[in-house]
Amino acid sequence: MTINSKGKNMRRWLLIGTAVIALSGVGGAALMSSMGAFNSITTQYDAACTSVGDMAGPEDLAIDYDAGVAFISSLDRRAGMAGDIATGAIHRLDLNGSNSLTEMNVTGLDAAVPFLPHGVDLKTIGGTQYLFALNHRSATDPAAGHDIFVFEVRENTLDLVEHYQNSGIRSPNDLAAIDLNTVYFSNDRGKFGNFANLVEMMLAQKIADVSVYDQGEVSLSAPMAFANGVATIDEGKTVYATAMRESVLKEFKRDPATNTLTLVREISVGEAPDNISVAEDGSLWVASHLNLMAFDGHIKDASALSPFQVYRVDPATGDSKLMLENDGSLQSSVSVAAPYKDKILLGTAFQSGIKVCPL
Structure with a gap:
């Protein structure tokens, strides 16, 4: 989710939507059900986990399995919602026993552009x-x-080597690179403005999209309802995207000559799937919010719990397996889950720090 959809705007959507739902009888109940309002966990994951770092909002991460390190994107979304200065950073986490966490020095950015x-x-x-x-x-x-x-990755430094902008990058959420010049990304909304956002979110309109940036041009590849996580496998021959308001992981075949995406299948991965991680064995791991109404409650009140699930998908068969779920007491607003050896890393949109848990 983008900071906007995870923050002030999404809160407005859901707050106004709750009022609409309360007045709309049976139809309102159906809408609430579509947002997971009546969902509850069936098996509580209560393993002893380690909390690493105190960075706010470590919403996404990527693992270098050869080196045993994770790169974590963090952003203080609550500060931004409150009208304060929102700070962001990229951190490097050692996964080989020390849990050493380093904030990467970022070079080459325009000082006038917020990071x-x-x-x-x-x-x-x-x-x-x-x-x-x-x-x-x-x-x-x-x-x-x-x-x-x-960025080119160095030991403790990220050196900017390319910077892309385009009006088609409207409300970006996640991205997956094919090469230096070709990047698929999600726009998680199709319209702006409180009322338009409300209608799009509540009615699950398929006007968000996955698009591709290719050598300066942006082309819309696949419309969907609240596009979220994006990932690629098979050297870019297959692209995956989560459609949060459709409750599915979409698998696409990519034409390398045109970047066109052709839908192959849709895979159930919980109520509101978020980011996708590609594990060392090639499997896909998807973090999914179990209850968007509870997620909204967590946005408004940091002490309120937001339950989550984690699914493992076999790309060869499309089989989806629930790996763990929690009522939010372990970590709320969980947005990414990535396995490493016998551990799993859990990131969050609003809370602080990464959870490192046994699998």
Whole structure:
């Protein structure tokens, strides 16, 4: 989700929507059901987890399985919602026992452009490792603009090597790189304005999209209802995207000549799927919000719980398996889940720090 949809605007959608629902009888009950209002967990995951770091809003992450490190995107969304200065950063987490956490030094950015990172992707091209990151120029105003930053990864430094902008990058949420010049990304809304946002969200209108940035041009590839996480496998031959308001993971075949996406299948991955992680064995791991009404409650009140689930998808068969679920007491607003050896990392949109848990 973007900072806007996870923050002030989404809160407005759901707050107004709750009032509409309360007045709309049977239809309102159906809408509430579609947002998971009546969902509850069946098996509580209560393992002893380690909390790492105190960075606010570590919403997305990418793992370098060879080096045993994770790169984590963080952004203080609550500060932005409150009208304060929203701060963001990229952190490097050692996964080989020390849990050492380092805030990466970012070089090459225009000092006048706020660094408010969101979705990230890690890719090695020509022997060089790059971190791709979506950036918002405002914590609350999507019209302020957005960026795709491409950083060369060094030991404790991210050096900017490419910077992409385009009006088609309207409300970006997540991204997945094919190469240095070709990046798929999600726009999680199709319209702006409180009422239009409310209608789009509540009625699950398929006017958000996955688009592709290719050498300066943006083309819409796949419309859907609240596009969210994006990932690629098979050297970019297959693209995946979560449609939060359709409750599915969509699998697409990609035409490398045209970047066109053809829908192959839709896979059930919980009520409101968020980010996608590609594990070392090639499986897909999807974090899913179990109850969007509870998620809204957590946005308004940090002490309110927001339950989550984590699904593992076999890309060969499309089989989806529930791996863990929790009522939010372990971590609320969980937006990303990524396995590493016998552990799993859980990131969150609004709380602080990463949870490292046994699998």
